[in-house]
Amino acid sequence: MQQVFTRPRSLKDVSTHFCPGCHHGTIHRLVAEALDQFGVQDRTIGVASVGCSVFLYGYFDIDVVESPHGRAPAVATGVKRARPDNFVFTYQGDGDLAAIGTAEIIHAANRGEDITVIFVNNTTYGMTGGQMAPTTLVGQKTSTSPYGRDKAKDGSPIRMAELLAQLGGVAFSARVAVDSPKHLMEAKKEIKRAFRYQVEGKGFSFVEVLSSCPTNWGVSPLAANARIQEELIPYFPLGVFKNDENL
Amino acid sequence: MQQVFTRPRSLKDVSTHFCPGCHHGTIHRLVAEALDQFGVQDRTIGVASVGCSVFLYGYFDIDVVESPHGRAPAVATGVKRARPDNFVFTYQGDGDLAAIGTAEIIHAANRGEDITVIFVNNTTYGMTGGQMAPTTLVGQKTSTSPYGRDKAKDGSPIRMAELLAQLGGVAFSARVAVDSPKHLMEAKKEIKRAFRYQVEGKGFSFVEVLSSCPTNWGVSPLAANARIQEELIPYFPLGVFKNDENL
Amino acid sequence: MGRIEIDELRCKGCGICTIACPKKLITLCDKVNHQGYTPAEAPCQELCTGCALCAEICPDVAITVFK
Amino acid sequence: MGRIEIDELRCKGCGICTIACPKKLITLCDKVNHQGYTPAEAPCQELCTGCALCAEICPDVAITVFK
């Protein structure tokens, strides 16, 4: 008998601070696997954002630059322009990317910066205790929408993967999930494709990953995992929204 | 014989600082006409941005609040929430709205703030001396793209009217021009429609107006006027991109 | 039957009205005024229909139209 | 023919592997461990195919699979 499943080399052998059942852990592993597969670990510069994934440097065995909240795409732009031969990705939450970082993500995407963005959408601000995010579903109760998100006052959840797909510089934009083996395998495929596009210099690639936040959703890990299929996917459809090989 | 064309009441009887042939003047007049037509002059609060239109208060006979560069949609949000019965519009340039103000316009639109945004797209930063804007056409020479905008490094011009049309809270989004009597009449129609939607409380309405900047384009007023049809409209098509009466 | 008046002091001589007038009744005079502009003029207005297209297109609201 | 090992110290008892395993070989034990979690266990693994779905889905990379 031999080992058929092992921890990716790019992922440090430590336990994380993530809550039980939090998909951040799964997504970390998928990203690390992709780094391994392309053999870019040694020339990768990860750009961390501010959110529950702020400890990126603690879990990935790669060089990391920390960004102010929301500014990872700008930081990554500086990094990639200074080191065009390095592999550069950002890892951002939905508060980080879809709220405070809106201008930075839109313009990095529009310039077609040759970077990959992993966008972890858990429909809330995890690290700060579960406030409403631009991605919070209508009716969803959070600590700052105690009566549920009100479409009339707060607007509808933003679909970033679709929005960014509109922009010229975007080579690839997709939305995936990791709540089931089936979705997880697709997620693997798309994350690797996004990475390949950067390796091949095709331009800006973007993968939105639907993620759970049991703690702030106030449900069990299993219930949170189930919510992805039951509530998130119906509004945030999985799929590839832009795939521009010859950008 | 009687007078068949008169200056709108909402427009002060003063001469402007605009350069000869600058469409800002024309657009100011069309907006003032719409204010007159709906009889909202007395309850209008205009939100000025920073750009060649910074002197909004000098030309419109209405209450005006000045905003920091790019933040007019946020300022207007504060104004409208505090005074829901007032008529509130912003008047912003393309540097102001499509660059530094990207996050503010996207989220005001997404929240469906009940305001109207007049977006004057002259493909450059007029007031500061003609630098490249997110709307600058590929190949267009500006003071910061002396060799012409390079799609590979600077990305492609952003089409704001189309992009905003994607967002939930947007009731109306259109692009018009004022370079010919025909376009001007359409522009009048759409600006009035946008205003009507606010008067009727239908939500966020947006009108992008293609505008000339003879001074920074470095051509004569007539040549600048002609460029709208010849170069801008082919990339920035005129039309209505969202018209959601029953939002 | 129409007639227009061009405000010398408001006109900046951009010339846009000259191409907007279907009857081509407007031209720019060649002498520079005090602000350094060559304002528009419509010397003979017999054919003016009062359609006001010139006034509509003028960025500086320098034209008044009668009909 | 497969076999899995669950790392007691990494497992946070989220239970996601228990629904991911097509053979339903994994369960959460009921005694709380020192971190206050009830870790997963797979007492009888005869039917384990080594498909590794459990390991793939585990957010904490707590499962190793042999085949």
Add this chain to the structure above:
Amino acid sequence: MSKRLFVKGNEAAAMGAIEAGCRYYFGYPITPQSDIPEYLSREFPKLSGEFIQAESEVAAINMLLGASACGVRAMTSSSSPGISLKQEGISYMAGAELPGVIINISRSGPGLGGIDASQSDYFQSVKGGGHGGYRIIVLAPNSVQEMYDLTMHAFDLADLYRTPVMLLGDSVIGQMKEALVPNPRPVRELPEKGWAVRGKGGGEQRVVKSLFLGDGELEAHNWHLHAKYQVMKERECLSEEYQTADATLLVTAFGSVARIAHTAVTMAREAGLKVGLFRPITLFPFPEEALAAAAGRAGRVLDIELNTGQMVEDVRLTVGAGVPVSFYGRPPGAGSLPSPEELFEVIKKQF
């Protein structure tokens, strides 16, 4: 209503804002102040107030600018990094003479730093972190009760002087719970807001702006603002003294560390050391007169701050060269909050 409630400092500030008549809040989540937006998002709907979670701190301060321009009482709150992002907006509000309350439950930096109690934003708050040389009133509460009372006071001062007012606290003041007597809003003579935009309604056009291009206009405007700051210095200084009457050593401290110093001073007194505590409550205007007097009596000053030395500059400028000023700083961070016992040791060394 004199029943004592038991609430967090942050909640007390939110309650004070409501009692002050504030019904417009614009903010963006950040630890350790999120209790404020969370509380108001629960309560405002019941009071038909408007709570908006902005897309960023930049948007929030500009929403505040817009609401304040309409003459309503409005506020925002954040913590250090978020406050840095608001600096342009604060400068615009100061320039346009707009009232508005800004709460900074500051955290440790620089950069991302951490979320522990810190006083490293003193300079940013009192010297004007934004451009243009404006000043804003800065209040430094040191108890849950003051979080409530001073928030109400902040709204009055903002309207009285047409200026942004900042409440500067930290995670100690914001997160601790104490008894709160929810006093009713004090009645105060306040000027009409004739300058506020509301639609000209046939009347004069109203313009809220900070752009002044006419010859000499902007210089005059700057002197006008300067004159306003002088009036604040004369009328609005607040400070508190403890055991200063016969003190031969005056400890100066504000906010959270003043609470710790208070106990340290008590310990010193029990040990027979003649120590007193001077606590500025208004950081701008800085209570120069009162401090100069107390410092003069004591003859020497020990300034204690949760940073590497900021207010100490204002203390030195105030007491003059006659009175030696020493400094004890504990820059912020996990596990770095000094205990009363530690401060007592520091004080002892002075004798």
Add this chain to the structure above:
Amino acid sequence: MSKRLFVKGNEAAAMGAIEAGCRYYFGYPITPQSDIPEYLSREFPKLSGEFIQAESEVAAINMLLGASACGVRAMTSSSSPGISLKQEGISYMAGAELPGVIINISRSGPGLGGIDASQSDYFQSVKGGGHGGYRIIVLAPNSVQEMYDLTMHAFDLADLYRTPVMLLGDSVIGQMKEALVPNPRPVRELPEKGWAVRGKGGGEQRVVKSLFLGDGELEAHNWHLHAKYQVMKERECLSEEYQTADATLLVTAFGSVARIAHTAVTMAREAGLKVGLFRPITLFPFPEEALAAAAGRAGRVLDIELNTGQMVEDVRLTVGAGVPVSFYGRPPGAGSLPSPEELFEVIKKQF
């Protein structure tokens, strides 16, 4: 190359950056500094440098953060309102100890204000406009030649101390044209940038961050930064004196107004008044020793600034109570730039 060129101050700064080896610029247009990005957008392509017009000043400072984290020489430039927006990013760079040059061709405020020459950003620049109590080196050129030389110097200091360095000018210094001798970049011993990210390439992981959560870590980091600032104070102070030897009145002024004061002092000397000029070139670290000496000799100081009084606080803290310090301020705005004749009158009144 000693041929004298005739260029704008802004262009000189851009040329200095190129000579210093800077090949990465990130900025957003704003008057009166746009000549800098405009010049570099023309020249960088020829040098295979990267010029990016960012979507905002916030994006620009964070692009700078990213490039600097890679160890390359990079810069941004802006003017007052834009600099306010950069405060969070500057705090992050200071916290992560990242080099980087920031040019502020400041303008008049507060708010939108105007674009006239101003020195109202002194506090923001030297006291840390951002959160977290960091400091950055601030250089204040007063000639086109200094715009060039000090920009080169700024890059060296940034690398030497791993800190952001700001060049603080205004529309006078940025827009005037003077002769420039484009001196070659001085050779200077600079440390390796082992900390820069480049992909770990088998070696140790490198992390550029300002987050410190371990017990005592952040406090230690703050003291480490503080210690660095002390070294700067010892080694990097720059100042210039004119006619101070026998002066009985010492005028202190920096940047543009120091140029005007220089002529005023000349006029005073011609009128037989013993006046000297002390010009701080580094605003942080503030040239305390040199100023204290010169002020001590003269016995009294007249501080002149284009604001309502900022550097004067550092002057007072430096000279101590023995030496009376009076202040003459001209807050900025259209038509408010004082002439040498006006300053001469102000000086005369002192006798």
Add this chain to the structure above:
Amino acid sequence: MRYDVLIAGFGGQGVLLAGNLLSYAALDEGKNVCYFPSYGVEKRGGTANCTVVIADGAVGSPVVGSPSALIVLNQGSLERHGMQVRPGGVCIVNSSLADAATLQRDDIDIVPVAMNEIASDLGDPRMVNMVALGAYVALTGVVSLASLADALKEALPERNHRFIPANLRAIETGAQVARSILPVAGKSNNRQEKA
């Protein structure tokens, strides 16, 4: 009188609720109270602790270097805070999860209480914090058990009021056990300091 106590354990043991309950009780008795929770970047997981200062006069510092009383619910907290207790003070240890013997001090009273077992015996393992509180109150008399009982209504959210009887039982049992180990009259009275 001035009392201060540090309560520490890991997340989920109800440390903060215990602190709150104690505060409400003291408040009801007309005392001044300052409750100060520790606050980590990660709001969840890890260790949790809070300080409660109770005084007739000004409470002064919310931060306490050496508290007169320490309540530790797990081994980690005992190791981390054990040495902080002021000489003459008391340390109440949850002997179910921590080994009181590992704290080598004879200048304070060390009171081991098997809180988990007691709570489980009472039928609700989550009552560990109440058992601890009962012990503390019994040993220090900082507030009356009656006040604690009343305070439960304020400290617990409406929906949990049905658990009040269970909480009461846990508090009382904790008190009994503590008294049986160390009579109130004992030297632990020195724990009352002047403000």
Add this chain to the structure above:
Amino acid sequence: MRYDVLIAGFGGQGVLLAGNLLSYAALDEGKNVCYFPSYGVEKRGGTANCTVVIADGAVGSPVVGSPSALIVLNQGSLERHGMQVRPGGVCIVNSSLADAATLQRDDIDIVPVAMNEIASDLGDPRMVNMVALGAYVALTGVVSLASLADALKEALPERNHRFIPANLRAIETGAQVARSILPVAGKSNNRQEKA
């Protein structure tokens, strides 16, 4: 020696080019020069003016309160700056667009030159600024006409070098006219101050 001059007119009259040309000429003669343009929010339209200070030693202030020489190209500038000229100084007025008589001063030399007419006569109305410069140089001798001629290459963009002869003619004519009005030997020499 220290010379300072304020040149003012409206946009499009080439005020800034004149200042630049003068600066280059002085630079070529080894002098120190500081050229300071006025700068409005609106970069276009309105009035334009610039100050040029020329000195052997330090130029000192770029800003000049009362210049020893003033060149005004339109009435507005004459009214705005006329009184600023230092006693004993000279004011060169473009009499085509400004009425020199409106400046009531006898403590300075007022030299009216019909610059527009002269320029038009020379065949290029845009040469007004060169006529003005010629007059100024002739009256003050701050630089030699030869240096001005050489400087044209530096001051003008490559593509405009074909206009150099025309510029030269304008400069010389301006100089002649000025001399004919006020001999160089005249009291306007007092205009040279020490630095």
